[in-house]
Structure formats: structure tokens, C-alpha cells
Amino acid sequence: MSNRIAFNPQDRFVVSIGNTLIVTTRTGDTFGHDITGHTADGAFHFTGAKAAFNTVDRFVTTMGTKLIVTTQNGDVFGHEMAGRDIGVPFKFAGSKAAFNAVDRFVVTVGNTLIVITQNGDVFGHDVSGHTIGVPFKFDGSKAAFNAVDRFVVTIGNKLIVTTQNGDVFGHDVSGRTIGPPFKFTGSRMAFNPEDRFVVTVGNTMIVTTQSGAAFGADVTGRDIGPIFRLNPDLSIRLHLKVWTNPTIPIQTMITRMQDVYGTAGIGVVVASRQDLTGANIHTALRDLDVVPTCPAGQLTGEQIQLFNNRDNVGEFDVVAHFVRSTSPVLNGCASHPDNVFGAAITQIASVWTMAHEIGHVLGLRHIAGENTNCPSSIPNCCSTPNFSRLMTGCSTSNIVGTPVFAQSEIDTIRSSSRTRPS
Amino acid sequence: MPVTLQDVVRQLDRDEPDYEQAAQLGPEVLAHLRQLIQGSNIGLAAKAACLAGTMNADESVPLLELAARHPDPVVRVAAAASAKNLTNMTTSLATIFLDDVDPGVRKWGLRSLEVTHPEGIETKVEKIMNDDPDSGLREQARKVVERMQ
Numbered sequence: 134m135s136n137r138i139a140f141n142p143q144d145r146f147v148v149s150i151g152n153t154l155i156v157t158t159r160t161g162d163t164f165g166h167d168i169t170g171h172t173a174d175g176a177f178h179f180t181g182a183k184a185a186f187n188t189v190d191r192f193v194t195t196m197g198t199k200l201i202v203t204t205q206n207g208d209v210f211g212h213e214m215a216g217r218d219i220g221v222p223f224k225f226a227g228s229k230a231a232f233n234a235v236d237r238f239v240v241t242v243g244n245t246l247i248v249i250t251q252n253g254d255v256f257g258h259d260v261s262g263h264t265i266g267v268p269f270k271f272d273g274s275k276a277a278f279n280a281v282d283r284f285v286v287t288i289g290n291k292l293i294v295t296t297q298n299g300d301v302f303g304h305d306v307s308g309r310t311i312g313p314p315f316k317f318t319g320s321r322m323a324f325n326p327e328d329r330f331v332v333t334v335g336n337t338m339i340v341t342t343q344s345g346a347a348f349g350a351d352v353t354g355r356d357i358g359p360i361f362r363l364n365p366d367l368s369i370r371l372h373l374k375v376w377t378n379p380t381i382p383i384q385t386m387i388t389r390m391q392d393v394y395g396t397a398g399i400g401v402v403v404a405s406r407q408d409l410t411g412a413n414i415h416t417a418l419r420d421l422d423v424v425p426t427c428p429a430g431q432l433t434g435e436q437i438q439l440f441n442n443r444d445n446v447g448e449f450d451v452v453a454h455f456v457r458s459t460s461p462v463l464n465g466c467a468s469h470p471d472n473v474f475g476a477a478i479t480q481i482a483s484v485w486t487m488a489h490e491i492g493h494v495l496g497l498r499h500i501a502g503e504n505t506n507c508p509s510s511i512p513n514c515c516s517t518p519n520f521s522r523l524m525t526g527c528s529t530s531n532i533v534g535t536p537v538f539a540q541s542e543i544d545t546i547r548s549s550s551r552t553r554p555s
Numbered sequence: 556m557p558v559t560l561q562d563v564v565r566q567l568d569r570d571e572p573d574y575e576q577a578a579q580l581g582p583e584v585l586a587h588l589r590q591l592i593q594g595s596n597i598g599l600a601a602k603a604a605c606l607a608g609t610m611n612a613d614e615s616v617p618l619l620e621l622a623a624r625h626p627d628p629v630v631r632v633a634a635a636a637s638a639k640n641l642t643n644m645t646t647s648l649a650t651i652f653l654d655d656v657d658p659g660v661r662k663w664g665l666r667s668l669e670v671t672h673p674e675g676i677e678t679k680v681e682k683i684m685n686d687d688p689d690s691g692l693r694e695q696a697r698k699v700v701e702r703m704q
């Protein structure tokens with residue numbers, strides 16, 4: 134199924150529970166996308182009850198595992214969500230909520246339903262079980278009352294307001310007080326006219342667009358990290374074969390790889406993960422004999438044996454074998470047999486080594502220009518390294534921030550048989 | 556121009572170092588390799604051990620002995636694997652590799668004996684052939700013993 138998110142005209146509300154993005158439609162069908170790291174999976178259809186399809190339904194938000202729907206007359210309905218199933222609707226007892234014409238945004242912080250009005254007043258209802266508490270007005274600052282304020286979401290106890298020009302402001306909510314506004318540093322968010330929904334999953338702020346492309350950025354304190362493509366149109370199906378756990382956690386390497394390949398519109402999907410660390414496994418391959426400097430297509434017997442451990446690896450997939458070491462000692466080696474695309478990554482790999490080696494697997498070479506005026510005995514002397522590039526031949530361990538691909542590199546990897554439509 | 560530690564690190568701190576090229580820095584490199592083998596960066600220590608063996612100099616043996624006693628098996632494996640380049644492998648260095656608790660070190664220790672071997676190492680190899688808990692290593696040792704005879 135497509136991994137485009139909320140691109141249908143009938144899509145109406147986008148919220149999240151846990152790591153799942155939830156898209157409700159005018160017909161009452163509800164779709165989900167699981168988010169893993171920095172990547173959204175394809176859509177799935179929730180089973181169970183229809184939700185939020187009445188024309189009087191006005192705001193949808195979530196609290197814990199509850200989907201909460203408020204109507205124009207202030208009635209509040211809920212559905213308990215269990216995995217990929219939507220529970221039957223129930224009506225909350227207690228107060229009505231968000232029925233004034235001036236009510237503009239509805240969000241939740243903890244167990245409090247928060248209603249923000251056009252003039253910036255902020256009201257709350259504590260929710261316990263299936264009961265809405267009496268409304269109270271928050272002290273402190275007003276929030277989101279400017280005409281340019283476009284989206285309001287929450288992360289933890291922060292109200293986050295995105296404006297039309299992409300500036301992002303926050304208010305800390307403590308008890309029944311709204312803190313003074315502050316401006317987030319870092320990336321601007323949701324400033325394109327085609328941006329349609331803003332939602333948060335964990336500490337990630339997500340912007341979906343009319344075309345179904347979605348972008349994310351991690352929020353840390355009062356800073357918004359670099360923007361990544363959440364649902365690239367192409368992806369690499371990656372299989373992990375773990376002979377040894379590297380010093381840098383594999384998940385960290387995957388997230389970094391997603392960050393850099395995301396800049397080329399390419400996702401990284403972990404298709405399988407096989408644990409080969411057990412005592413009964415071929416210990417010989419853990420410290421792998423490789424052809425020095427890893428020329429394409431030249432393999433030792435051990436490299437051939439390694440890649441013969443194929444299992445789930447499909448014809449157009451890519452495999453990463455996490456070995457302990459190679460001889461000679463390398464961070465990784467991108468040589469692979471003709472019929473299995475992949476690389477060996479060693480325990481001493483940098484956070485970017487896997488992304489770099491798979492760059493080789495997809496047809497990239499080291500960048501030019503790093504070896505200026507080198508002596509003839511040492512042609513690759515790295516006199517002028519460029520650590521802003523993933524395909525530096527002078528150590529990915531010196532890369533600071535997220536490295537980039539040149540357009541020619543993007544063209545190469547996007548045309549590889551290993552990057553496939555998502 | 557003298558070869559600095561930075562020159563050596565620039566060669567080794569890459570994803571795919573070219574050891575043949577790094578060896579072209581010349582014998583001055585060897586003095587820096589000791590420091591890297593003893594340093595806190597395991598990757599550089601392993602790569603320094605690899606370069607020490609690749610250079611196949613007189614000073615390579617003491618450097619590999621140092622690496623062969625490193626607490627991290629990644630460095631010890633690198634030392635054992637690069638020892639195959641030595642023309643003057645010593646019995647004591649081969650013994651350290653073959654006695655290692657780590658099967659990866661023993662594997663590469665055996666591999667270094669496949670072409671030539673120092674005097675007096677046969678009994679060690681036979682012991683692996685008969686007693687090693689790793690069946691692959693027992694088989695590898697058997698082939699080395701056959702070649703020695």
C-alpha cells in the first residue's frame with residue numbers, strides 16, 4: 134500500500150496515538166501509518182467502528198489510547214483504540230466542550246483537554262475515565278491568537294504554535310498556567326501553502342502535504358532539528374544480519390542513514406533482522422577475510438560464504454552484514470557478489486559507515502577533490518577532505534551534522550535497481 | 556618532511572584505509588603506531604596493528620606483540636591477521652595468537668602459519684587440531700599440520 138499520507142480530499146483529521154499516525158476521513162474510514170524512527174510505513178485500514186464522520190464533528194484529538202471527537206454543540210465522544218482496532222463510540226459524561234464559535238484549536242496535554250479561542254484565551258477540562266471535567270480558564274499568557282497562527286500541537290507539556298511563515302512558538306503548560314511564549318530555534322515548519330496537517334508523534338513534529346508527502350523534524354527542548362522526508366517515494370529494503378553488535382548501535386546507524394538518504398527522497402526500510410551472534414554460528418566469518426580496498430566484484434571465499442547467508446534477502450534488496458572485523462581492518466566493505474547487493478560493516482564503524490558503504494553498493498564512488506597536490510607515492514593523501522559529504526574517502530567519522538549528496542549522486546542512487554518505489 | 560602522527564591518522568582514520576598506500580609513508584610511521592596501538596581509540600589501534608604487519612619491518616614484531624596483548628579482541632584479531640605479512644614471524648608471537656581465548660585470534664594466528672612458520676610451533680598447532688572447542692579451527696589446524704609435514 135502507498136506510503137503517502139493524508140492526500141485524499143476526504144481526509145479530515147490527522148492525529149496520533151503512540152507511534153501511529155491516524156487519518157480520519159469524511160466517510161468514517163480510518164487509516165493508520167506506523168512510524169519507526171524517521172520513516173512512515175504504508176497505510177493500513179483500522180478495523181472496528183467508524184469515527185469522526187458526522188458533519189457536526191468539529192475537532193478530533195487523542196488522550197492516551199482514546200480518540201476524542203468534539204461536536205459543534207459541545208458533546209464529546211470517544212473511542213478506545215486497541216492496536217489496529219477502533220472501539221465502539223461512547224459519549225463522555227460531564228461537561229460539554231469546545232462548542233463556542235470562537236473556539237479555534239483543541240489539543241491535549243496529559244489528561245487535560247485544552248481549548249484555545251480566537252482571542253487567545255485558553256480553557257481546560259480535566260478528563261478522568263469517560264468524564265469531562267468542568268471548564269477552567271488557564272492563567273498566564275494567551276496563546277495562538279494571531280491571524281497567522283496556523284497549527285497548534287503539543288509535545289509533552291509544550292503547546293506548539295506554527296505560523297504561516299514557518300516560525301514556531303511554544304508555551305510551557307504547568308498546572309493551570311500557560312507560560313510566556315518563546316520562539317523555537319532551528320528549522321521552520323509548515324510554511325508551504327500545500328501543507329495540510331501538523332501532528333506530533335513522540336518528540337517528532339510531522340507536516341503532511343496535499344500530495345501525501347510528509348516531513349518530520351525532531352524537537353529537542355526549544356530547538357527543532359533538521360527536516361527529513363518521512364515517507365520517501367523510493368526506498369531501500371535493508372536486511373540486517375548481525376554477527377556482532379557494533380560499538381555504535383545499529384538503530385543509530387539506521388536513523389542516520391534515513392536522514393541522509395531522506396534528502397534524496399529515498400527511505401530505508403528494515404525488511405528483516407537476523408541475529409547470528411550465537412555461539413553455534415560460524416565464528417570464522419565474524420572476523421572476515423576481504424580483498425584489500427574492496428574493489429567491486431572481487432571477493433574472498435569468506436566474503437562469498439558470508440553473502441550466501443541470504444535467507445530473506447530478495448532480488449532487489451540490500452543486505453548489511455555486521456561482522457566484528459575485517460582483514461585488512463576496515464570500517465566497512467562494499468564488495469558483494471553479483472546476485473546479492475550488500476556490504477559488511479564492522480564493529481568499529483562510524484555512525485555514517487553503513488550509509489556510506491551502501492552508497493558504494495548503489496553505485497557511488499568517493500567524491501573528487503579531496504586529494505589535492507598529493508605526492509605520487511600517496512595519491513589519496515586526503516590533503517583537502519570534505520566532511521560535509523557522505524561519500525568522503527577521508528573518514529566519515531569526521532562528518533559533523535548530516536552530510537549531503539550532490540545532485541549527480543542523487544541521480545545515481547535514485548536510478549539504482551535497489552531503490553524501489555515505496 | 557618528517558612523518559607526523561597526524562599524517563598516519565589521516566591514512567588510517569578512513570572507512571576503507573589503503574594499507575599499501577599508508578606503508579608508503581615509510582619507516583618513520585612505525586614510531587607512531589605504538590602510540591596508536593596503546594591509545595583509547597579501538598578502531599585506530601586495530602588499524603595501526605594492521606599497518607604494522609603490512610609494513611613487515613623489524614619493528615613490526617614488537618608492535619604486533621603489543622597489539623596481541625591488547626584487552627580488546629578487535630585489536631588482537633587485527634594483529635593476528637596482519638602477521639601473515641611477516642617474513643620473520645617469531646615462535647613467541649605465534650604462540651600468543653594460538654593461545655588466545657578468542658577464536659577469531661586463533662583463526663588468524665593459524666592463517667599466518669599457512670605459508671611459513673617459525674620453529675617449534677607445531678605442537679601448538681597440533682593441540683588446536685586435537686582440542687580446540689571450535690570445529691572449524693580444528694579443521695583449519697589439521698590443514699596447517701599437513702602442510703608443515
Ligand SMILES: [Zn+2]
Binds near residue numbers: 489493499525526570
Ligand atoms: Zn568508501
